[in-house]
Amino acid sequence: MREPAGYTPRLPATASGPSRGFRSVRSRADQEAMRAKACRRGGGRPGLQRTAAQFDWRWMPMSKLDGRVAELAEKYHPLAIEILKEAIRIPADYVDRPVEQGGDPRCGTSNHEFPRLDYLRKRIIEIGAVRDAKDVDFDAFGNLVWVVTDPNDAIPADQKKVIYLDGHTDTVKPLRDVWLAKTNGGVDVYDGLLDRAKITKPMLEKELGWVPPESEWDSLLFGRGSADQLGGVISQIVASKILLELAPEGALKGVIVRSYATVCEEDNDGAGPMYVMRNVLPGAKPELIPDVVILTDSTGDAKKGALGIYRGQRGRMQIEVTVTGRSSHGSMPWMGLNPLEFGAAILKEAAEKYEKRDGFLDNEFLGHGTRTASWATLDTPSDCAVPARFTFRFDRRLTIGETPEQSVKDVESLSSVAAARAAGLEVTVAIPVYPDASWKGYVLNNDQIYLGWVTPEEHPAISAAVTAYKGVVSPHVNGVSGTGGFIPKEPRVDRWIFSTDGVGYPVPKDDTSIPVGKSKNWVVSGAYKHPAMFGFAPGIEQNTHKIAECVDVREVRHCIAFLARFPSVFAGNA
Known part of the structure; x- marks a missing residue:
């Protein structure tokens, strides 16, 4: 069927499809039925505890918080896609405008992120992703930073777990003319899908590492930055909204979540966190120093599946x-x-x-x-x-x-x-030095060396990530691991092929300028140390930096749920 010019993907509140295996959040009745079934398996008595060896998580009923998080992730999914579309589109307002009239031909790329960041800051406030407008601002480097916590949980700030969410907001060069030429005018780098009738599966398969069946293309959102990695940043924003909404139910108990929408990652990997490690954390109080960092750069693989939990990179x-x-x-x-x-x-x-x-x-x-x-x-x-x-x-x-x-x-x-x-x-x-200033005018002057890192699989942060996935992702998908870019039911712990902001966090092992207490449980590797880190985000690695870059928006919903559930799991809350 030919779609009219200007066609944009249909974004249902509940995505479905036999190949991806998505289903909507279970109803309350369904959840109660699952609980009853689990009780029967446990001997018929509600609350019966089994040992880890005896208990099969697949029969574990969703906790109340699991269900509430998944419910709100579905509810706010259309809002997330609305914000994501606009974040992708914004540079179009500047790239063709004369510089003397406020234009910027490099808008959206490294060190030219401000219009996008300004939009995101306003939306964070408008949608209630912070308690107060003063909880979101720019740091001196140009990163957008916002914080959510529960001031009423009676836990001192210096005793709370500190969780960083980190995602970069710059993209590689757009190559707008090339996009239009290679897609026969069907896809624009900023405006996304223009005419579905002009794109074909062979065309997309030639450009991308993973293309789902045509019956599921309604869930694809095209545009530069869709997979790398604005979908992850918007997931951070909407997860923050859910965390605040569910704070009375324990979603933020004992945690401080500091979100960073960073700049200059494409040109100078880890520049945003590098600034933080050099200028913010030395001498800082415990409530600023991370126990764990979640990187929201694409963690999907064209052969192994989407939404992996990535615990390292070269x-x-x-x-x-x-x-x-x-x-x-x-x-x-x-x-x-x-x-x-x-x-x-x-x-x-x-x-x-x-x-x-x-x-x-x-x-x-x-x-x-x-x-x-x-x-x-x-x-x-x-x-x-x-x-x-x-x-x-x-x-x-x-x-x-x-x-x-x-x-x-x-x-x-x-x-x-x-x-x-x-x-x-x-x-x-x-080894060259990175010489360029951020949009704020800050020059790091760092050698262009970006250290690899690995968080051990047995680290509590990785265990908590697996638990969070099983709680809010697994119950809502039927995918099988190793079958293309589908979302697997079982969590997949793996590693990136490309580089991420994570390279900005390692510091020399003997560096005492950052007061890292033992309770922070940082990872020591060779001559360096770093907070526990892992990635979880929408987007397939093999689709990034490509013509017709796209993201399956169903992954965004599950990323939002994961980011909103992880803090309470990591802090040990039910």
């Missing part, structure tokens, strides 16, 4: 190689020293060594280290001359056991580098 760094030669006229190349040709030899040798995994370690959980050429620039008088300078960068992903220092040495030791120097060219291998 590190990342940039290695910049500058080859300086001697320019000359192109008709007399013997008078010059060509940095492009010698640089090409370096790139070739580096690629060959990576293909052989020469100098790269592997890790069963995180995967192997990688290196690939990612950027280049050429200084040349003209296209008929020997260039003067060739600069390029490697994107180096670091697995456990690999270090930035050794990664630089590996490039320095390439025989092609030695050959260039022997021929009279200058070759420098260095």
Whole structure:
């Protein structure tokens, strides 16, 4: 059936579909029936306790809070999608407007997030995602920060569990013309689906890592940032609203939830939390220092399933190689020293060594280290001359056991580098510094090294995440793990392929500037320590940074429920 121009996905309050296996929140009668069934299995007496070994969670009735959280996540799902659509669309108001009239051709990308953030701040206040307008504001770096807690739970602030929710609000470059060209005018990078009749499954499968059956496309929301990772940020906002609404029922008992909508992550991974670790937490009171950080960057996998619980990622760094030669006229190349040709030899040798995994370690959980050429620039008088300078960068992903220092040495030791120097060219291998200012004008000047991290699976934060998933996600899905991008019924604990804001949290193990008490239970790994971290968010990793990027909005509903339930589970509340 052809849909009219301007068609947007239908967003039912209760999504369904045989392939995804969604069903609506159980009615009160259904819940009571489940409780009765569980009692019968437990010997017929309500309240009978079984040991963990005896009890099968699949027959456990939803707790009252599980049911209430899931109910409100469904109720506010349309609100979340409304906010998400507008957060994606907002740059369209600025990218084509003249700068002198307030326009910004880079609106929405790193260091140009303010219009989106300003909209989100206003909506946070309007929908009641904070108790008071003063509970949401920008920090000096430009992150949007809001806090929810229960002031009436009679628990001192310094004894509460502190939970950070962290999601970035910038996106990669939009490439609007490319989107329109590749989708035959069917999808716009900001306005989303324009004409469903113009897009086909083969077209989407060519661009994306995972595409659901066409019968479920009504649940897809297209646009730059939909999967990476505005869906996660909006989930934080609506979860905050639910936490406040359910505070009288224990949703916030003994916890402080600090949410961060961060900036500059795409250009400078972890910049937002890096600012916090450097400038906010040194000397801070316990009520500011996190016990756990939940990263709301995409945790879906095209083959393993959506909404994974991700407890680690590889590190990342940039290695910049500058080859300086001697320019000359192109008709007399013997008078010059060509940095492009010698640089090409370096790139070739580096690629060959990576293909052989020469100098790269592997890790069963995180995967192997990688290196690939990612950027280049050429200084040349003209296209008929020997260039003067060739600069390029490697994107180096670091697995456990690999270090930035050794990664630089590996490039320095390439025989092609030695050959260039022997021929009279200058070759420098260095780690670049990120020089750009945030939209607030703050410059971090950090080396472009982004440390990997892993939270042990046995950490209480991961156990609580699994419990929360079973309480508010599992009862409402029928998906099977390992069947494409569907949401699995069983929680899937895994790790990211790409990088996240989590790289901004590790600090040297011996750093005492942040007063981390033992009760915070931070993770110590090698020479570094960090709060327990994991990710949970809508979006499929293999669909991020892609033409026709999209998110299945049903994942947003379950992410909201998870984020609203985790704090009380982690704090030990029923």
